[in-house]
Amino acid sequence: MIGDLTADQAAAASGRHPDTIRRALADGSLHGKQRTRKGRWLVEPACLAAWESGEACAHHEQKSNVVPFRDRSAS
Numbered sequence: 001m002i003g004d005l006t007a008d009q010a011a012a013a014s015g016r017h018p019d020t021i022r023r024a025l026a027d028g029s030l031h032g033k034q035r036t037r038k039g040r041w042l043v044e045p046a047c048l049a050a051w052e053s054g055e056a057c058a059h060h061e062q063k064s065n066v067v068p069f070r071d072r073s074a075s
Helices: 007-014 018-027 045-054
Strands: 041-043
Touching: 007 018, 007 041, 007 045, 018 041, 041 045
Parallel strands: none
Antiparallel strands: none
């Protein structure tokens, strides 16, 4: 079983530039995770394959309870 890929490994596997992968991760079009804030990105191979084929991975279909800071209203 293959583990999660770093952004550089995902770039090498997909033939894309690492900055392209990082931009896709940052804008949410490619599903990935960070263990710590501003940590390195990790991508599951299935998510990378779905992104390359223009589909959403199963993770994107799940609802998250995380609200980005910029979307929170001042109370």
